[in-house]
Amino acid sequence: MKANNSFANKINKVVQFCCQWPGGYYLAFLAVRLGYFFLRIKQRTIILNGLKLHYLEAGKKGPHLVFLHGLGGSSLTWSFNISVLRKNFHIIAPDLLGFGRSDKPLISYRVSLITDYLHEFFSDLNISNLILVGSSLGGWVAAHFTLTYPDMVEKLILADSAGYALEHSISDRERSLINAVTLNDAKAFFKQLFFNSQLVNESELKIRLKYKLKSNEPYVIDQILDSIEKKQDVLDYRLSGIKIPTLIIWGKEDQVVPFDHALRFHQEISGSKLVVFDQCGHVPQAEKAESFNQEVLQFLTPVHDNSSL
Secondary structure, X not given: OHHHHHHHHHHHHHHHHHOOOOOHHHHHHHHHHHHHHHHOOEEEEEEEOOEEEEEEEEOOXXXXXXXXXXXXXXXXXXXXXXXXHOOOOEEEEEOOOOOOOOOOXXXXXXXXXXXXXXXXXXXXXXXXXXXXXXXXXXXXXHHHHHHHOHHHEEEEEEEOOOOOOOOOOOOHHHHHHHOOOOHHHHHHHHHHHOOOHHHOOXXXXXXXXXXXXXXXXXXXXXXXXXXXXOOOOOOOOOHHHOOOOEEEEEEOOOOOOOHHXXXXXXXXXXXXXXXXXXXXXXXXXXXXXXXXXHHHHHHOXXXXXXXXX
């Protein structure tokens, strides 16, 4: 486990180094591709209703472990997890419609739309018996998918999941941070995402911002935020319908989705297990990657024996 995480960390450092130089973005892209090659992570695309969905695939045997990223994220969110868990599972990590390298059409976005496209995605790949792992917005999508298509999901893992109706409107300042279009706003928001501010790298943020501004992603995020304001597809009073084993992982110092939401998920999903990481923010799969991976493996032991690790 440590060896794979070490390799992923080295690739990440190469990317950060490349981005410090003029024209370094292309070298950074090549470094990521090289990392995928050595870790046997394949980039794939699929066409659904005329729209391209990009996804990562790794591992050949074992249960289908599906990673769903958060708002403004992509399949790259799970780099430190795929590199380890690919040994035990068949991993699928899509760029959700509107994000990453998937198409970003100018349509009305909401969680139920993303859920429907995921259902078509899994149907086209002819896979079911899914283990869904969702972070933030991805957790909301994973829970909504489980409630909508319960026969397709075997286990559920929620990491600092969104999904409950907001108690207040999203302010203009909050919207400008969540949907940052300047480097200063992007840095300010990412400092809210992590407990350890040293994990916020300006070079990496420049890459994210560059590609975000060249796409329709700001429109997509605004649409999602509008949907959140309208309380569309919220999970309130619905989670008792989740009857499968569920693991809830939360960063105690999350500044984006408060810790009391973790307690609500735990209380409302019968039989769920709650794991809390101290000194951790909104993205435990990155900030506490080794602990996160170990918790996932332990939770999934009845599905797949990891005693040899």
